[in-house]
Amino acid sequence: MNMNILIGSAWPYANGSLHIGHLAGLLPADVIARYYRAKRDKVYFVSGSDCHGTPVAIRAKQENKSPQEISDHYHAEFCECFNKLGFSYDRYGKTSSDEHISFVQEFHRAMYACKYIYEKETPQPFCEKCNTALTDRFVVGKCPECGEKARGDQCDVCGVVLDPENLLEPLCSVCRSAVTFKSTKHLFIAISKFANELTTFVNAHLHWRKNAIAFSRRYINEGLRDRAVTRDLDWGIDVPKDGYEDKKIYIWAENVLGYLSMSKTVAARRGEKYDELWGADSRHYYVHGKDNIPFHTIILPSLMLANGDKWKLPDDIISSEYLTLEGRKISTSQNWAIWVKDIVDRYHPDSIRYFMIANGPEKRDTDFSWREFVNSHNGELLGSYGNFVNRTLAFVYKYFDASVPNGKQDSEISEKISALFQTVGGMIEVGNLKEALDTIFEFVRFGNKYFDTERPWQTRNTDVVKCADTIFNCVQIIANLVVLLEPFIPFSSSKIKNWLTIENSWSVKSVSAGSVIPEPEILFERLDKKVVDEELERLQKHS
């Protein structure tokens, strides 16, 4: 049965480099995508760079460049990082591209006709000095309720939800000069009218991670306000409506539509019917960090509901907790961060992927420490897995003339293998990647144990038939491990797949006796423990 699988990972914001925190939230998407492809489902794994919005415009002004230049620069950097890490996007685009813009405009045009979109005059905060309209969060002042410092959207001290015009002494958060207000009209989406639909929607998906349910419920209970879908900005997508020529579509009302626009591109390229992706035989995953939850469980569904009935609301929300770095919160301004572009060239991409999943912030915050990273690489990836592959294949190469010996398949091992495809697959489907990886590595350890117990280096001289059986079974174990591990560590898997000529489909594999293998090479180089100190020093120096 071929399912249509949509996997959308969050769109990184194109005003700064990616760090390991971003990676922790996005990597699960690639694992899931690779798994479903191996299962032979139709996978639409899409994402892109989020290019519009005020922060990009501000940064552009600071650097004396155009917003387009800034966002294109980071877009290119993101593409390179994802590429080097093996992200298998079927389409990774950007919100400033024609394919996205025309899709969004068409989507909005249809949406404006519905009863949930209305026009309203509101006071628009404006900074004369910066000569720009300010979005709510860029206005700071005193809270009218408690008198403490507050932003234009909310007071963090007393928690009251605000509009910028309520603030006392409103200032521009960029230049700290006084804010003026101009009356302006905007299109609003009546999210408050979707309270029932959204509540039902969340309640129908209690399998989501508990942070997704908690954030969504809180948002529904407290923050379900109508939101403007247009803004007084220069940088963004033109509003497809007369009288809105000087305005742009607000960023959150278009970037989440990127999943739709990019998957449409993919469908067109493949000659598939786009509507089938949104039909019954489909499953849709949205993968991101916990701060992105409301955008995917509230905003995106609201836009879909307002647009019409052809869309399917999200099925699975794979929302990560946060990653700390050496025990401290990651901070880009203090440069307490590990930048993806820096590590992709220093370490094996599989090491990074392995560690980010094995130690990923799946259900709670976890810590990235260089000590643990080196440990995980040397101990688990290299010591357990790499070594098992190497000792087996080297044995074949040396003592069986590079040809897989004929042997009897051990029934216990066969059973373990077929069970693994079932259980690991099930775990990946529900987003329990840590558990899945752990389960596979349990089998890796079993392999080493089996090798040791059978002592082929001795039976080679005493009982050649038994020796051949052992090695034959070890090769079968490897062949299946390679497929099971491919979603997680695709680079090394692909190497071994070539040595043993294995097809990458999610089913039990066997390598026939007599298959000739090339001289096996080392999969993972050992990392010197001193890199821990080097990396820590690098981190301290720059922060």
Add this chain to the structure above:
RNA sequence: CGCGGGGUGGAGCAGUCCGGUAGCUCGUUGGGCUCAUAACCCAAAGGCCGAGGGUUCGAAUCCCUCCCCCGCAACCA
């Protein structure tokens, strides 16, 4: 009473929703092996699962109270 996350052997984590002998990796100690990248295998030590109370035949897990840690201006998943 601001919000949220967390406190499990030396370190990093799982288990907590759906109570039933406390689990994994690393580290430590002792042993084995020598095919393999000083890799691998076996064994042992090490925990009153933050504290107190409650429910229960039985609680890391459910309920109540308390303590401590982390994040919550902005950048930021």
